[in-house]
Amino acid sequence: MKRKAVLRVNAKLLIPLILLFALYVQFHGDFGPGGGFQAGVIFGSGFILYAIIFGVEVARRVAPAWLVRIGLASGVLLYAGVGVVGMLLGSNYLDYSVLAHDPVHGQHLGILLIEFGVGLTVACSMITIFFIFAGQRPGGEGR
Amino acid sequence: MVFMAVTAFTLARLRNLFAVAMLSGVFSLLAAVVYVVMDAVDVAFTEAAVGAGIATVLMLGTLVLTTDVEKVHPKKPIAPLIVVTLTGAVLIYGTLDMPHYGDPNAPIHHHVAPRYIEKSGAEVGPPNIVTSVLASYRGYDTLGEVTVIFTAAAGVLVLLGRWRRAAAASNPHKTDDEPEARS
Numbered sequence: 001m002k003r004k005a006v007l008r009v010n011a012k013l014l015i016p017l018i019l020l021f022a023l024y025v026q027f028h029g030d031f032g033p034g035g036g037f038q039a040g041v042i043f044g045s046g047f048i049l050y051a052i053i054f055g056v057e058v059a060r061r062v063a064p065a066w067l068v069r070i071g072l073a074s075g076v077l078l079y080a081g082v083g084v085v086g087m088l089l090g091s092n093y094l095d096y097s098v099l100a101h102d103p104v105h106g107q108h109l110g111i112l113l114i115e116f117g118v119g120l121t122v123a124c125s126m127i128t129i130f131f132i133f134a135g136q137r138p139g140g141e142g143r
Numbered sequence: 144m145v146f147m148a149v150t151a152f153t154l155a156r157l158r159n160l161f162a163v164a165m166l167s168g169v170f171s172l173l174a175a176v177v178y179v180v181m182d183a184v185d186v187a188f189t190e191a192a193v194g195a196g197i198a199t200v201l202m203l204g205t206l207v208l209t210t211d212v213e214k215v216h217p218k219k220p221i222a223p224l225i226v227v228t229l230t231g232a233v234l235i236y237g238t239l240d241m242p243h244y245g246d247p248n249a250p251i252h253h254h255v256a257p258r259y260i261e262k263s264g265a266e267v268g269p270p271n272i273v274t275s276v277l278a279s280y281r282g283y284d285t286l287g288e289v290t291v292i293f294t295a296a297a298g299v300l301v302l303l304g305r306w307r308r309a310a311a312a313s314n315p316h317k318t319d320d321e322p323e324a325r326s
Contacts, residue, residue, distance in 0.1 A: 111237030
């Protein structure tokens, strides 16, 4: 893939837009369609496109395995932790109304946080699975 | 839908697995279009990105490791065909009792949906009701889904990741002692 100029230029144009769109879907999910799952999947596929075009080794340097694994776990932890915080503040598990003074603001904050957790975990798991499959190859270098 | 049927038939007939991987991506993309037509844009996003993008890439990665031509079975499988046809017929018969798509009298529109539509703006806030249902009213379910995805990634990591490390460690030195094997 080192010499395919068309693919490289197109990927360089497209990947920032894909990642930006993923962030838009992530943080605009309250207002438009989308949410954590969609955003995580789009972010993950954008990153996988990068890995395919520029080689898995380069992509591994951008997102080392330990970073991806930490993201994988911390997404779930963030989600569950928001629930625990709600419980500590004297309400039911995963009830976000107590996170702020106004219940609606609390719900808003809680949804934002847990959607971020969802997106983090989904994106990191997609990247992890892809890296593992790509690393199985005897040569190791990208197509 | 017609395109989807044609793609599915071609998929079943093809022997070249590279073409099968590509066509299943096409199938996912068509499914995403159907979801958009049914106004489920969220699901369409996911289908397009996972089904047409990531799953195709993973299948191609698997093909690199294995081979790209399917093994031909000598005998014609009749019994599986009968089972599949019967199951399909029963499923289609079951859908005959379901309410039509978009029917306002369907039971699903009378259980909790009106309450979500009327009250979620005041109780939860976001204008996207799907988000408030998923993240707030059904928070437990979404937590479960995230845990499933986390478990899937962790499972792949444990199964394939350790195998790769063990192979890389044992190949140069030809040693057989693995600390994990005893536990």
